[in-house]
Amino acid sequence: MSRKYDLSPVLRDVSLRLFSGERLALTGPSGSGKTTLLNCLGGIDRPDSGSVLIGGEDLTRIDGEELAMLRRRKIGNVFQFFHLLPTLSVRENVEFPLLLLGVAPAQRRERAGSLLERVKMGHRAEALPSRLSGGEMQRCAIARALVHSPRVILADEPTGNLDSVNSANILELLQELSGEMETALVLVTHSEEAARICQREVRMRDGVLEEVRG
Amino acid sequence: MNLKPVEDRGGTARVSGVLLRQFTLRHWRGQPLRALLLVLLLSLGVAVFLSIRLANRAAVASFTNFASVLSTQADATIGAPAGLLPDSVLETLRQNMAVKGTDISAGMELIPIVEVVCAPPRSGEDGGIGARGSFTLIGVDLVALQNFAADQKMERRWFEEASQADEQNGGGALGRLLGRRNAVYCSGKLAAKEGLRVGSLLVLVVNDQPVSLEIAGIIPGRSDQPESPAGLLVMDLPALQELSGKVGLLDRIECLFPKGARQGASRDALLTRLRAAVGEAGSVRTGESRLAAAELMTRGFRLNLTILSLLALLVGLYLIFQALDAAVVRRRSEIAVLRALGVRGSEVRRAWLWEAALLGVAGGAVGVLGGWALAQGTVRAVSQTVNSLYYANNTEAAGLHPGEAAGAFLLAVGCSVLAGWFPAKRAAATPPAQLWAQGAGPGGAEADSALRTWVGCGLLFGAVGLAFCSPLTFSGGSRFALGGYLSAFFGVIGAGILAGDSLRLVAWLAARFSRHSAPRQLAQSHLRVPTSRHRWAAAGLLCAVSMTGGMSVLVGSFERSVSEWIAHLLQADVYLTSDSNQAATAYNRISSSSWRKITSDPAVSDWDAMLLVPVEFGGGSIRVAGTSLDFYQRRRQFSWLKEPLSAEVFDRKQNEGRCVVSESFAERFRVGRGARIRLPTPKGERALEIEGIYTDYGDDQGIVMVERGHLQEWFGTSAVSSLSLVLKAGEDPEAVRAQMRASHPGLAVFTNVHLRGEVMRIFRQTFAITYALEAIGVAVALAGLGITLASILAERRAELTTLRALGMSRTGIAGVAAWEGAILALGGTAGGLISSLGLGALLIFVINKQTFGWTLQPAIPLRALLLLGVVVPVSGAAVAWVVGRYGAELPSDVTK
Amino acid sequence: MKISLPLLFAIASAWGYPLAAAPVNFLPQPLLKETEDGFRVPQPGYQFVFPRDHGSHPDFKVEWWYLTGHLFGPDKERFGFQATFFRKANTPPREQGSGGSKTFRSDEVFLFHAALLEVESGRFIHTERLARSGWDANASSSGLSVRVGEARLSAVDGQEDRFTLDASIRAEAGFSLKLEAQKPVVVFGKDGVSRKGESATAASWYLTFPRMQARGEVRVKERLIPVEGLVWMDHEISSSQLTEEQAGWDWAGIQFEDGREIMVYRLRRKDGATDSASALSWVDREGKATYYGASEFQWETNGVWRSSESGAKYPLPVRLKAPDPVTGSLVEWILEPLSNQQELDGAVSGVPYWEGACRVLREGREVGSAYVELTGYAGALGRALR
Incomplete structure (x- = not known):
């Protein structure tokens, strides 16, 4: 695909293939187009040419509302700034994607509960995000990103706002869980350490993608 | 960890419901005061609107015909086109109708009526004209009345009190009652209020003499019907004829058609026959037309009131719009996250519309109750005016008419949803978190400014054109200045739209004075490219100021015209x-x-x-x-x-x-x-x-x-x-007055000075309600300004952080807001004052002239307008300063 | 004689009801010329002049024209009807007509009653109307022409024996009849004065047309039915008061198929006994009357009908035993109501009474028709009569 902003190309003929369960690190200097690529992958932005397929569905062929539905089903997001919903408790935050999908309450509780345990946030299930530390919030965010068994998780600098200890925990979780649930992972990062949990690494430079390893 | 993938069973309604429950309601719970304030503001508009409608209704409803005392409606009324009917008409009518026992129209009842409106005599120096309240004294054949009482299953018979008192005397109550010249029946309400019993005396002035009437009993009624009005008194007809100098005359004859002929073809046939039988001796009007006459008489007056009350509602609408818009801004990040999580735009929009609707429901419910309470006061004001200017009425309290209440409630909900439409759209256009975090605009492109200007000018031209329209005429000659009102509406809206453009001008002017002050420079820089929020706030202020100013011009002109007219007319002593x-x-x-x-x-x-x-x-x-x-x-x-x-x-x-x-x-x-x-x-x-x-x-x-x-x-x-x-x-007028009052207790005597004062007082009373509404309008516009500024500040999070980083104090930031608010208010006020002149001209030369037919001498109340021109910008600045001071505390983008 | 309805003026003072017969052991006081309040008392030996005396007598306090009858339609429809015009003066003759409105007079009041029974369906409707003298009601004193509201009874072209009657009952029914007397008028009472009580002013002039041929129309809802039948008309003039001991009376006017009539009344005392003033009178085919006293006839009952409206218990049907002047032997008749529900509820006057069309049976065979009146069974009569 390719994408232009104004008159300057941000993505030039980028081509990428990801398998289920595969972890991919996306590195590169700021302004290289990583975020744009991530946004296109997540159906947030639309390439000028080319197509994006997730599990056989082409994102470029469907409109905004459909894209939202698709995001609901197939994509999970982990953000640099966590973006937990402030008025919901931890548990409710994690259950939310399921709520959107119309899952019955009992089932929701069960799934969310087990994931919360898995990310070691079970004991804070009723707390509000304002009471959590950065690491705790990100762990919830990860649980939320996975609770609906998406095809792919898009993580944009997930450790960008965390200290080293928390970062390590988060990365470990991402690695383990994506493997267990066979969810693909695209990890945009500056950090070498973060890139290492992935099996592949690609680098963006001036809108062009280069395989580094894997 | 292995979780199966999940199916999507999503539906828009369900998701919106989720959003409503887990977000909207929690926000309200977390900030109950804010929600409450909104509800109260909306309910204020609804309350004012409803109270005026109820007052209008009560004022007209009290003008009933006598048949309603019998819990029925007259099918036709015979009256003389001028003067009174000679009572010989009755015999002629019977003869001409020539009804046979087997006629299908047999059984028509004729109820002759004599009516006198009178008041109790003065007690010392009481309040002015209209303060004493009037009684309607109705003379009706008390003997024939027995037949109705039986028919209508009244609770009590008319002569029950008299016959009970007479039991010891061996009966004969009816006979003795008929002979009396001053026996009167009053309503239970009056008896309770004044402590009257059988035998009590009631003194009223009939024509020029005080007359002493004796209470013979209470007007009977039915338990399932409202009681007779307190101002109603009933006498035997020939006695009232004598008392009021109408011997041999009747005011009207009310006709009740027999059961089979009350509708459809048989009714029309009977009506035709009745008209033929009456011939030249009188005119026959159907039952509705009397009530309609009362409505017609006051239609102009009541319509004006209704329109003013609609204003109150519109103002509430405006506030809801501002508030919801501000709320969208505040909750933007949350909406962005939701979008990222896969919530659709349509689902977001629906949830926000529901939020608006819920506000409408709450505001409407509170407003209905408030309106009913308020109506007790407005009823008094309206009915006093109607009493003085139009016809006698003695409305005590306004009932909560279910139709009106329902209408006001639905209007509140509808207006709320309407007001929430735009903010809901904006909310729906919020991009998902990823884009939004990068600062990709607030979404919702600003409408093309050239288009706006054209629309604004177009509306102004349209307003000018409409001002030259002829009024709508109703039967009976009363008119409605539809063109005038539409012109006012379009004119104010057009001016409001252009207000935004004028902001740029004001900002430019302000820039001239801002070179040495950081807050001032910053403030005017914001307004160089005003956002739609700025424009809305300015427009709101302009509307409020122009309407207040326009009304002031009208009232000022009225005062001038009336004083000059009085000076001419009242020359005697x-x-x-x-x-x-x-x-x-x-x-x-x-x-x-x-x-x-x-x-x-x-x-x-x-x-x-x-x-x-x-x-x-x-x-x-x-x-x-x-x-x-x-x-x-x-x-x-x-x-x-x-x-x-x-x-x-x-x-x-x-x-x-x-x-x-x-x-x-x-x-x-x-x-x-x-x-x-x-x-x-x-x-x-x-x-x-x-x-x-x-x-x-x-x-x-x-x-x-x-x-x-x-x-x-x-x-x-x-x-x-x-x-x-x-x-x-x-000769001393006061001395002459005192002497004449003493020798003619049934006459009201005024000196020239006193009468002039009375006339002016009645005129001012008519405008009492409009003053209140104007004040509300201005207050609300200022509130809107405050809300707008708060939301603007919320949007400028990044700038605030930067300012603080750059070392600007909290007071400084408050100053920025204050200047921004002052410029906005100044722009709105200046535009408002200009357009108020136009609106005033419209009110004087078009609306007033067409509705009432009066030519007024225009007068510009400089003091009032100046006051407006100073108070509004200063208040605006004050409000803005407060917002800025506390708005500077807003948490910035960074979460802990 | 038709006794009735002084009680209908419940709020006004009652007036006396005259007697039609002078029973054997009934010895009243001699008559005064005037009552205490200045009204004339009917004197014996008065020479009636007709058609004038069919009209109103304003010097007397109370007057009524009372009609009842049986009507038959072409399709076997059968009706019973009643129409009564009452006049009562409020002020004595010397004070009448002294100023005041002529259109709404306060010195005289009228009351009108009408009832109609549809025999087939048993449907009984009635109405009462009060009206003051003036435009709404009046009675001529130069001949019979009395009007209350839209109801009218008048002589045809000043004739003595032909009349027209027009009345409607609310908007539901109405009748319009031409009446022709089959016999000359009967003047009841000794020397032309009828007395029903012992007091010196309790007297009336009592004129009756006991048999009149009726032709005309009855309207029920929208249906207009041509009818024919027999009518009984009473006209009484008096000024008197009533006695305390009487609780009420039972009355019947019977028209036999052989062309004769019976008029009978039984005054009931409070203790239940029959008053000695009660009487029965036969009228033969030429119009001559034969009297019998209280001890010579018997009025009894076979049963009781209770009104759900007023709660009164009316003794119906009536068993009447009286001697027949032609044969001299005692005959028994059953007066059987054509419908039980013929009570007038007295909505305006406040006193209910029963006035109903009956068939007359002798040994099971129908021999004539009658109207029966039962008063004083619903409580308030006593107080109202005083």
Whole structure:
């Protein structure tokens, strides 16, 4: 695909293939187009040419509302700034994607509960995000990103706002869980350490993608 | 960890419900004050609107016909087009109808009625005209009334009290009651209020004499019907005929059709037969038309009130819009996250519309209750005005009419949803978190500014064009200035739209004064490219200021016109009329012996008497005034619009076929000088030529003025309605007044000064409600300004952080907001003042003229406008400063 | 004689009801010329002049014209009807007509009653109407022409024996009849004065047309039915008061198929006994009357009918035993109501009574028709009569 902003190309003929369960690190200097690529992958932005397929569905062929539905089903997001919903408790935050999908309450509780345990946030299930530390919030965010068994998780600098200890925990979780649930992972990062949990690494430079390893 | 993938069973409604429960309601719970404030503001608008509607309804409803006392409705009413019906009509009618026992129309009831409006005598120096409340004294055949009581299954029979009292005397109550001249029945409400019982005395002024009436009993009713109004008194008909000097005469005959002929073809057939039987002796009107007459009379007045009340509602709408818009801004990040998580735009929009609807429901419910409470006060105000200007009514309390309440409630919800439409759209357009975090605009592109300007100008042009439209005419001659109102509406909206553009100008001007102040420079820089929020706030202020200013111009012009008119008209020293003439439909008279005695008093050097009679004309009702036209002209009491071209109309020997008319008459019936009209009188129609047109602000129905002597002859009476006396030099008006009051306890006596004061007071009372509404309008616009600024600040999070990083103090930031608010307010106010002149002109020359028919002398109330021009910007700045001071505390983007 | 309805003026003072017969052991006081309040008392030996005396007598306090009858339609429809015009003066003769409105007079009041029974369906409707003298009601004193509201009874072209009657019952029914007397008028009482009590002013002039041929129309809802039948008309003039001991009376007017009539009344005392003033009178085919006293006839009952409206218990049907002047033997008749529900509820006057069309049976065979009146069974009569 390719994408232009104004008159300057941000993505030039980028081509990428990801398998289920595969972890991919996306590195590169700021302004290289990583975020744009991530946004296109997540159906947030639309390439000028080319197509994006997730599990056989082409994102470029469907409109905004459909894209939202698709995001609901197939994509999970982990953000640099966590973006937990402030008025919901931890548990409710994690259950939310399921709520959107119309899952019955009992089932929701069960799934969310087990994931919360898995990310070691079970004991804070009723707390509000304002009471959590950065690491705790990100762990919830990860649980939320996975609770609906998406095809792919898009993580944009997930450790960008965390200290080293928390970062390590988060990365470990991402690695383990994506493997267990066979969810693909695209990890945009500056950090070498973060890139290492992935099996592949690609680098963006001036809108062009280069395989580094894997 | 292995979790199976999940199916999507999503539906838009379900998701919106989730959003509502887990977000909207929690936000409200977390910030209950804010939600409460919104609800209260909306409910204020609803309350004002509903209270005015209820007051209007109550004022008209009290004008009922007697049949309603019998819990039924008259199917037809026979009246004389002018003067009164001779009671011989009844016998003629029976004969002409010639009903046989086997006729399908057998069983029609004729209820002859004599009606007198009167008031209790004064007790000391009481409040002005209209303060004492009126009684409607109805004379009806008490014997025939027994038949209805039985029919309608009244709880009690009419003579129960009398017959109980008479039991010891061996009966004969009916016979004795019929012989009495002063026995009267009152309603249970009055008895309770005044502590009256059988045998109590009630003194009322009938014509020019106080009369002592004895309570014979309570008007019976049905338990399932509302009680008779407190102002209703019932007497035996011949007794009232004698008491009021209407011997051999009736005011009207109410007809109840038999059961089989109340609808459809048989009703029409009976109506035709009745009309034929009545012939020339009277006019037959169907039951609805009497109520309709009352409605027509006050339609102009009530419509104006309703429109003002709609304003209150619109203002509430505006606030909801501002508040919801601000809320969207506040919760933007949350919405962005939701979008990222896969919530659709349509789901977001629906949730926000639901939020608006819920606000509407809450505001509507509170507003309905508040409106009912408020109505108790407005009813009094409205009914007093109606009483003075139009007809007698004694409305005590407004009931909560379910239809009106439901209407107001639905309106509240509807307006809320309407107001929430735009913010909901904006919310739906919020991009998902990823884009939004990068600062990709607030979403919702700003509309094309050129288009806006064109629309604004177009509306202004349209407004100008509409101002030249003719009014809508209803049957009976009353008019509605539809073009005028639409013009006002479009004009204000157009000006509001252009207000935004004017902001740039104001900002540019402000820039000239901002070189040495950081807050000022920053403030005007914001306004160089005003956002739509800025424009809305400015527009709101402009609307409020222009409406307040426009009303001030109207009221100022009114005051000026009326004072000048009064100065012309009231030249005599002492004025007298029946003390019972507390309401506009009270036609009590001063007997010939009384007025001859008064006018021959040695202190009097010149005098005039006026006889006023109501007459049906052109499908509606007008009044005919008989006075000495020569006296009027000599004393220059006429304020001529079209002066008579010759002096014949003032010569009583030559003016029998001539008249002059009031401006309202000329407007209403579209006649001018030289036109000929045919006036109905008891002695037949009289042809009159209109010689001149004069101004009269006391009348909006129309008056035809003729020489008194001729009028007295046509109507067969030597009594008059009022007297004006010019005293000899050296006589003290107060002393003469005191002396006449003492010797004529049934007459109200005014000195010139006193009467002028009374007239002005009545006029001001009419505008009492509008003042209140204006104040509310301005307050609300200022509140809107505050809300807008708060949301603007919320949007500028990044800038705030930067400012603080750059070292600007909290006071400094407050200053930025204050200047921004002041510039906004100044822009809105300046524009508002300009357009208020236009609106004022519209009100004076179009709306008022077309509705009431009056030409006003325009007057610009400089003081009021200046006050407005200063108070609003200063208040705006103050509000903005407060917002800025506390808005500077807003948490910035960074979460902990 | 038709006794009735002084009680209908419940709020006004009652007036006396005259007697039609002078029973054997009934010895009243001699008559005064005037009552205490200045009204004339009917004197014996008065020479009636007709048609004038069919009209109103304003010097007397109370007067009524009372009609009942049986009507038959072409399709076997059968009706019973009643129409009564009452006049009562409020002020004595010397004070009448002294100023005041002529259109709404306060010195005289009228009351009108009408009832109609549809025999087939048993439907009974009635109405009462009060009206003051003036435009709404009046009675001529130069001949019979009395009007209350839209109801009218008048002589045809000043004739003595032909009349027209027009009345409607609310909007539901109405009748319009031409009446022709089959016999000359009967003047009841000794020397032309009828007395029903012992007091010196309790007397009336009592004129009756016991058999009149009726032709005309009856309207029920929208249906207009041509009818024919027999009518009984009473006209009584008096000024008197009533006695305390009487609780009420039972009355019947019977028209036999052989062309004769019976008029009978039984005054009931409070203790239940029959008053000695009660009487029965036969009228033969030429119009001559034969009297019998209280001890010579018997009025009994076979049963009781209870009104759900007023709660009163009316003794119906009536068993009447009286001698027949032609044969001299005692005959028994059953007066059987054509419908039980013929009570007038007295909504305006406050006193209910029963007035109903009956068939007359002798030994099971129908021999004539009658109207029966039962008063004083619903409580308030006593107080109202005083």
